[in-house]
Amino acid sequence: MKIGVFICHCGSNIAGTVDVAKVAEEVGKLPDVAYSTDTMYACSEPGQEGIIQAIKDHNLDGVVVASCTPRMHEPTFRRTVERAGLNRYMFEMANIREHVSWIGKDKESNTQKAVDLASIAVAKLTQDRPLIAKKFGVNKRVMVIGGGVAGIQAALDCADGGLEVVLVEKTATIGGKMAKLDKTFPTVDCSSCILGPKMVDVAQHPNITLYANAEVDSVKGYVGNFEVAVKKKATYVDWTACTGCGLCTEKCPSKKATDYFNEKIATTTAISIAFPQAIPKKASIDPEYCIKITKDKCGVCEKLCPTKAIRYDMQDETVIEPVGAIIAATGYDLFDYTRYGEYGGGRYPDVITSLQYERILSASGPMAGHIKRPSDGKEPKNVVFVQCVGSRDKSVDRPYCSGFCCMYTAKQAIQTKDHLPDSQTYVFYMDIRAPGKMYDEFTRRAMEEYGARYIRGRVAMIYPKGDKYIVRGADTLAGTQVEVEADLVVLAVGAEAAKGASNLAEKLRISYDKYGFYMESHVKLRPVETNTAGVFLAGSCQGPKDIPSSVAQGSAAASKVLGLFSKDELESDPQVASVDIKRCVGCGKCIETCPFGAIEETDFRGEPKANVIETVCQGCGVCTSTCPQGAIQLQHFTDNQILAEVNALCQQPLVTSFE
Amino acid sequence: MSAAPGNELRIIGFLCNWCSYGGADTAGVGRMTQPTDLRIIRVPCSGRIDPLFVLKALVNGADGVLVSGCHPRDCHYAEGNFYARRRLEVLKRFLQVLGIDERRFEYTWVSASEGQRWQEVVQKFTERIHELGPAPKITPDQMAMAETMAAQPR
Amino acid sequence: MSSSPTYAYYPGCSGQGTSLEYETSSRAVCEALGVVLHDIPDWSCCGSTPAHTVDHVLSAALSARNLAQAETLTGVEGIATPCPSCLTNLKTAGRRMLDPQFKERVNSLLDTPVKQPLPAKSVLQVLFEDVGPAALKERVVKPLAGLKVAPYYGCILNRPPEVMEFDDCENPIAMDRLLEALGAEVVPFPLKVECCGASFGMPRKDMVMRLSGKLLDVAEDNGAMAMATACPLCQMNLDLRQSQINATSGKQHNMPVFYYTQLIGLALGLDKRLLGLNKLCVNPKAALQAAEQATAGAA
Amino acid sequence: MHTINLTESFDGDFVRKIECESEQNVSLCYQCGNCTAGCPYTFAYDIPVSQVMRLLQAGQKRTLLSCKSLWLCATCESCTTRCPNNIDVARIMDVLRHEARRQGYGSERSVKVFWDTFLDSVKRHGRVFEMGLAVEYIARTGRFWTDLELGPAMLSKGKLAFKPHSIQGQAEVEKIFERFQQQKEQCA
Numbered sequence A: 001m002k003i004g005v006f007i008c009h010c011g012s013n014i015a016g017t018v019d020v021a022k023v024a025e026e027v028g029k030l031p032d033v034a035y036s037t038d039t040m041y042a043c044s045e046p047g048q049e050g051i052i053q054a055i056k057d058h059n060l061d062g063v064v065v066a067s068c069t070p071r072m073h074e075p076t077f078r079r080t081v082e083r084a085g086l087n088r089y090m091f092e093m094a095n096i097r098e099h100v101s102w103i104g105k106d107k108e109s110n111t112q113k114a115v116d117l118a119s120i121a122v123a124k125l126t127q128d129r130p131l132i133a134k135k136f137g138v139n140k141r142v143m144v145i146g147g148g149v150a151g152i153q154a155a156l157d158c159a160d161g162g163l164e165v166v167l168v169e170k171t172a173t174i175g176g177k178m179a180k181l182d183k184t185f186p187t188v189d190c191s192s193c194i195l196g197p198k199m200v201d202v203a204q205h206p207n208i209t210l211y212a213n214a215e216v217d218s219v220k221g222y223v224g225n226f227e228v229a230v231k232k233k234a235t236y237v238d239w240t241a242c243t244g245c246g247l248c249t250e251k252c253p254s255k256k257a258t259d260y261f262n263e264k265i266a267t268t269t270a271i272s273i274a275f276p277q278a279i280p281k282k283a284s285i286d287p288e289y290c291i292k293i294t295k296d297k298c299g300v301c302e303k304l305c306p307t308k309a310i311r312y313d314m315q316d317e318t319v320i321e322p323v324g325a326i327i328a329a330t331g332y333d334l335f336d337y338t339r340y341g342e343y344g345g346g347r348y349p350d351v352i353t354s355l356q357y358e359r360i361l362s363a364s365g366p367m368a369g370h371i372k373r374p375s376d377g378k379e380p381k382n383v384v385f386v387q388c389v390g391s392r393d394k395s396v397d398r399p400y401c402s403g404f405c406c407m408y409t410a411k412q413a414i415q416t417k418d419h420l421p422d423s424q425t426y427v428f429y430m431d432i433r434a435p436g437k438m439y440d441e442f443t444r445r446a447m448e449e450y451g452a453r454y455i456r457g458r459v460a461m462i463y464p465k466g467d468k469y470i471v472r473g474a475d476t477l478a479g480t481q482v483e484v485e486a487d488l489v490v491l492a493v494g495a496e497a498a499k500g501a502s503n504l505a506e507k508l509r510i511s512y513d514k515y516g517f518y519m520e521s522h523v524k525l526r527p528v529e530t531n532t533a534g535v536f537l538a539g540s541c542q543g544p545k546d547i548p549s550s551v552a553q554g555s556a557a558a559s560k561v562l563g564l565f566s567k568d569e570l571e572s573d574p575q576v577a578s579v580d581i582k583r584c585v586g587c588g589k590c591i592e593t594c595p596f597g598a599i600e601e602t603d604f605r606g607e608p609k610a611n612v613i614e615t616v617c618q619g620c621g622v623c624t625s626t627c628p629q630g631a632i633q634l635q636h637f638t639d640n641q642i643l644a645e646v647n648a649l650c651q652q653p654l655v656t657s658f659e
Numbered sequence B: 001m002s003a004a005p006g007n008e009l010r011i012i013g014f015l016c017n018w019c020s021y022g023g024a025d026t027a028g029v030g031r032m033t034q035p036t037d038l039r040i041i042r043v044p045c046s047g048r049i050d051p052l053f054v055l056k057a058l059v060n061g062a063d064g065v066l067v068s069g070c071h072p073r074d075c076h077y078a079e080g081n082f083y084a085r086r087r088l089e090v091l092k093r094f095l096q097v098l099g100i101d102e103r104r105f106e107y108t109w110v111s112a113s114e115g116q117r118w119q120e121v122v123q124k125f126t127e128r129i130h131e132l133g134p135a136p137k138i139t140p141d142q143m144a145m146a147e148t149m150a151a152q153p154r
Numbered sequence C: 001m002s003s004s005p006t007y008a009y010y011p012g013c014s015g016q017g018t019s020l021e022y023e024t025s026s027r028a029v030c031e032a033l034g035v036v037l038h039d040i041p042d043w044s045c046c047g048s049t050p051a052h053t054v055d056h057v058l059s060a061a062l063s064a065r066n067l068a069q070a071e072t073l074t075g076v077e078g079i080a081t082p083c084p085s086c087l088t089n090l091k092t093a094g095r096r097m098l099d100p101q102f103k104e105r106v107n108s109l110l111d112t113p114v115k116q117p118l119p120a121k122s123v124l125q126v127l128f129e130d131v132g133p134a135a136l137k138e139r140v141v142k143p144l145a146g147l148k149v150a151p152y153y154g155c156i157l158n159r160p161p162e163v164m165e166f167d168d169c170e171n172p173i174a175m176d177r178l179l180e181a182l183g184a185e186v187v188p189f190p191l192k193v194e195c196c197g198a199s200f201g202m203p204r205k206d207m208v209m210r211l212s213g214k215l216l217d218v219a220e221d222n223g224a225m226a227m228a229t230a231c232p233l234c235q236m237n238l239d240l241r242q243s244q245i246n247a248t249s250g251k252q253h254n255m256p257v258f259y260y261t262q263l264i265g266l267a268l269g270l271d272k273r274l275l276g277l278n279k280l281c282v283n284p285k286a287a288l289q290a291a292e293q294a295t296a297g298a299a
Numbered sequence D: 001m002h003t004i005n006l007t008e009s010f011d012g013d014f015v016r017k018i019e020c021e022s023e024q025n026v027s028l029c030y031q032c033g034n035c036t037a038g039c040p041y042t043f044a045y046d047i048p049v050s051q052v053m054r055l056l057q058a059g060q061k062r063t064l065l066s067c068k069s070l071w072l073c074a075t076c077e078s079c080t081t082r083c084p085n086n087i088d089v090a091r092i093m094d095v096l097r098h099e100a101r102r103q104g105y106g107s108e109r110s111v112k113v114f115w116d117t118f119l120d121s122v123k124r125h126g127r128v129f130e131m132g133l134a135v136e137y138i139a140r141t142g143r144f145w146t147d148l149e150l151g152p153a154m155l156s157k158g159k160l161a162f163k164p165h166s167i168q169g170q171a172e173v174e175k176i177f178e179r180f181q182q183q184k185e186q187c188a
């Protein structure tokens, strides 16, 4: 076999701590290596051209590139060798950047390690066989999970692009956090005026099926052909009949139900519609508070409802939706600030969260847009904002910046002054993070035009004094301790992953970071893709994001889906399992263990044999390690290929071979 | 931290592509310095790791073998890591029978975001192998036994 | 519980002098509630704050001598002490001696080395965890109904939480629950863990005046007729120095400052001589009578 | 105000020593000020505790060792409990004090003398002898006892003993102090 080896410098990234010329020289001595060289930037145009030229000049059968992680550029180089006429699986990569030059300081050891890694790649390549991808059909429907602004944008873009969309929202209405906001930065325009029409579009779009009050139960299949089971949670109201007239909510005698939409600063009725602009505008019953359901009394709503929509005995229902791609847009939730005992730990009624403040500010909120203290309904004079609560704080395991709270705090300070011209606002901050168009100007306006007093320092404690609160912080610029007497304290609580996000990730088989935010395929190059083909990300489920970024990501995810669906057939990955009929004894062990049900039993001249359904096989290789006969082999990761790598690393010869 | 050049021991890592290989990449991107002894072989899933690979490596001169996959419940292939775990547990007992110090073999879980965890895993395992020192040569008896085991249906 | 909770007891120096009444009432209450205390034989001073301002090994060694002395006792599950400052030193020493090197350094200063440091607890923790508010409530013969009391824990009884490992570090509630079990009315007191001025009474009286003065102000603002403390220094700053505080601030505080053990003893009907109410500088009679009348009036 | 030449006056050995003795990483501090905000003694400090942290990062040995704040810190643990970066700030204050003592600083004399007198009392008796402590303290500072009016109250309540509570193991305790003098510094 004639193998070509290319050792990449990656500028100084690799060459800085690895003697690349030496590596090329050493690897060049291996028996099957016909050509070995180092190259400045293997992935660049001249780099790729060099590879193609070498394949032609030296009549190579396969290529090894020792450079960065294959998780980044393997597809790139596969295309390169294909352009030179080789099969794309006659290519191997050795990771001498992430696994060598970036983590080892000693050049000599690094160089030796790089030689070893390149050598195992060569060993593997000697066992590689050409593989041909098959084509399969695509179901051009897409599911969007989460109906916040990011999910809405993605759903609308996909639907406008002609795709059938299934939108699944956990709560009774779409809109997400944005629906709860009063105004939005940096323009301070009304949130519902921007979001409202989009929500209506969702409701009216012929291509969109909306399941509100629903969650994903399970996900089967693979890109192009997923099957998603969606659990529609019981609402106790038949939504096909309910017209959203609201009669029931007016008369329901159970008025102490938790009002989640209003962030618990108010209560609502047991049967309720989240808010007047809710989509879908349908009533649902909170079974915990319904007197009929808990005590078998009342039944008022059933009697009243003009369309006879009430169903006290409604059960959860599961529907199966076949789709070809999935966009996760499950957003974020707020940090539980009651973990801060020094801020009262939830004991002080006038120490509230920023999102509660949005509901107070909102004209359609429980206080009809008049700023009043939750405790006594009085208008506050001094309003203190505390930033970075549950963000940038290692002691509560939230070391990251939530990104948008500096901005919304400035917004809320401005709005406070607008609502209450006699008020005085104070903002305790550590840094102001406002990197966007018109963002910094915005926070400056809060100070310069609206008189917000910004104090650089954290707050150590808040405690009541009479009917006020003493906020004790530091002014680190002045180098002093400071105290403010506040009537109302608003905590700019940070964002964390939505509740249940990791659970959903496991169903979707995508990765998440230690905080529950979903991992993109590559931070810079593939920001809305995941490592699972056909699953995309939009909005703050990937990390805290403001509305402009969430919307941009929603559109980006939609364009990725539209791009994927622009082909009628997809190429399957040929790295699937394959059965050697002669060796298979039909024991069925592989059938039992395959997590995807990709192996079936067939009859071969009267004998049972295993057969792999190639489109279903995901290429995990579990079957290969299971088969007692070595009969089922995962292509490109066969026993012999892996053993060749092991062999290359070990001094002694192998004891047994599988063949 | 890393063994002096020339003093390295042979440590082989089998890492699943989705989680641990990604975790090792993340450690690299974060420039998290590690000892240089370890060489990584990439496999699609920890479920692909045949205990025989580990056995062969140890019998043929590796001083340590580290297997790392996705966290339980977090497997890219749903449950491959669950199979891996079962098999590798059995392997540990095999090693004892063979007279190979089972501390030379370890399996662990590291996710793609856990660069720092990966760094710690490599650090600790390498330290352990250095404490154990170079693996003693495998005797012909052991070799024969390994061969018998390798030939056993799994 | 089958056998009584049994502890090695470390009284601390102030119990021999300035906080005699804390010492006697703690012992009396423990005895009444079935907590067995065995004095650490020939215990010595833990060095308090001054020692750890010199060096941590020295400070740990002064505590460690007592840890070693405690190891001579059998059948104890740990060390109990009424004093938060002693407790901090005992716990910090024990914790840092988990590091073999540190332990080595400490032991090299001692005649008798420490083998395995015993865990240390405050008497408050023992009463809260081993007896508990519910059991305490059953034993009350003279409820303190009507007594509005501000519970003050002091700065180091619960902090830092990684070391003290008891109750909440911002809003502890153990003493609250015990006092409530006595029938007392616990008023909200937001400065439960704020420092009183500590041992600066002699060298920097001004600081104590200010910090303890603020505690008295806030307790009074919240309707307290009395304060309850769990620390000899806190009690001394608030009680003994209350007249000085009044003189400095021009205020007229007349706030009795009890040890919480005195209040428990009162409610359990224990021998008054052991409770040492006569040792308090601000006379508690008026407050106790007012409380009694309030309940009598209500009944 | 004077200009600090950061390159010249940065004392790396000092920073390393404090980090080693306190087992803390001072670069974790991002200057949020929470420690200063919570410290009950900020009003009395010449340098607030967050600035102590800042000056430590900047390796400003002399400014730090001579500052009064070190002696006014009561080790109340407020800073340590609330630091968002889990820095044991109180321990750093303690360790700075240790170093200040070693280098002969003691900018708040009244406090330092009080502590020293306290320890002498422990060394001499095995337990603190409060009356003796007070008398000795007055003698050393030359300050007429500001608490004189408290004396009668304490005496009448039986809270001040005239005789020390000596213990059998007094010599053992004394040896602790003596051996400590001989011990080598850990992070020198």
Ligand SMILES: Cc1cc2nc3c(=O)[nH]c(=O)nc-3n(C[C@H](O)[C@H](O)[C@H](O)COP(=O)(O)OP(=O)(O)OC[C@H]3O[C@@H](n4cnc5c(N)ncnc54)[C@H](O)[C@@H]3O)c2cc1C
Residues within 6 Å of the ligand: A145, A146, A147, A148, A149, A150, A151, A168, A169, A170, A171, A173, A174, A175, A176, A177, A178, A181, A183, A184, A185, A186, A214, A215, A216, A329, A330, A331, A332, A333, A354, A355, A358, A404, A408, A411, A498, A499, A500, A501, A504, A538, A539, A540, A541, A545, A546, A547, A548, A550
């Ligand atoms: C107080 C405050 C003020 C703000 N002000 C502004 C501002 O003025 N301007 C600005 O640009 N940004 C602002 N933001 C940020 C803004 O809220 C976010 O940028 C935006 O909401 C992100 O949208 P999203 O769709 O990604 O997530 P979300 O709005 O969180 O939407 C996620 C949706 O997914 C649903 N969901 C979650 N889990 C599941 C599941 N498992 N299955 C199905 N559905 C699920 C949720 O119910 C929700 O409807 C503010 C944030 C706060 C806290």
Ligand SMILES: Cc1cc2nc3c(=O)[nH]c(=O)nc-3n(C[C@H](O)[C@H](O)[C@H](O)COP(=O)(O)OP(=O)(O)OC[C@H]3O[C@@H](n4cnc5c(N)ncnc54)[C@H](O)[C@@H]3O)c2cc1C
Residues within 6 Å of the ligand: none
């Ligand atoms: C010093 C420095 C360091 C940085 N480091 C990082 C970093 O580490 N990480 C990071 O994420 N970002 C970094 N950035 C930011 C990064 O450079 C930008 O995010 C990125 O380059 C933006 O890409 P772009 O395609 O939008 O614009 P550009 O890179 O500016 O590309 C615009 C292209 O359009 C061409 N062009 C302009 N006008 C015309 C015209 N009229 N007709 C045709 N062509 C036109 C230009 O020639 C140019 O090729 C850094 C920036 C600077 C200045």
Ligand code: SF4
Residues within 6 Å of the ligand: A008, A009, A010, A011, A013, A014, A040, A041, A042, A043, A044, A067, A068, A069, A073, A097
């Ligand atoms: S191939 Fe990888 S290592 Fe080489 S230059 Fe490109 S990015 Fe760098």
Ligand code: SF4
Residues within 6 Å of the ligand: A237, A241, A242, A243, A244, A245, A246, A247, A248, A249, A282, A283, A304, A305, A306, A307, A308, A309, A310
């Ligand atoms: S359930 Fe009936 S009454 Fe209630 S909103 Fe719907 S249609 Fe109206």
Ligand code: SF4
Residues within 6 Å of the ligand: A248, A251, A252, A253, A254, A270, A271, A285, A289, A290, A291, A292, A293, A297, A298, A299, A300, A301, A302
């Ligand atoms: S039956 Fe339930 S939901 Fe309907 S009106 Fe009565 S309490 Fe409300």
Ligand code: SF4
Residues within 6 Å of the ligand: A387, A388, A389, A391, A392, A400, A401, A402, A403, A404, A405, A406, A407, A431, A432, A433, A492, A494
């Ligand atoms: S955006 Fe501002 S307030 Fe929010 S975490 Fe970042 S710095 Fe803190």
Ligand code: SF4
Residues within 6 Å of the ligand: A579, A583, A584, A585, A586, A587, A588, A589, A590, A591, A609, A610, A626, A627, A628, A629, A630, A631, A632
């Ligand atoms: S496990 Fe192997 S032998 Fe058994 S059925 Fe599957 S392929 Fe055939």
Ligand code: SF4
Residues within 6 Å of the ligand: A576, A577, A593, A594, A595, A596, A597, A598, A599, A612, A616, A617, A618, A619, A620, A621, A622, A623, A624, A634
């Ligand atoms: S590799 Fe084997 S076990 Fe894995 S999906 Fe394919 S057939 Fe199933």
Ligand code: SF4
Residues within 6 Å of the ligand: D028, D029, D030, D031, D032, D033, D034, D035, D036, D049, D050, D053, D079, D082, D083, D084, D085, D087, D089
């Ligand atoms: S609280 Fe911690 S991070 Fe903040 S200034 Fe103080 S030491 Fe630094």
Ligand code: SF4
Residues within 6 Å of the ligand: D035, D038, D039, D040, D041, D042, D049, D072, D073, D074, D075, D076, D077, D078, D079, D080, D089, D090, D093
């Ligand atoms: S420990 Fe010292 S520096 Fe820290 S808050 Fe208390 S008195 Fe201030």
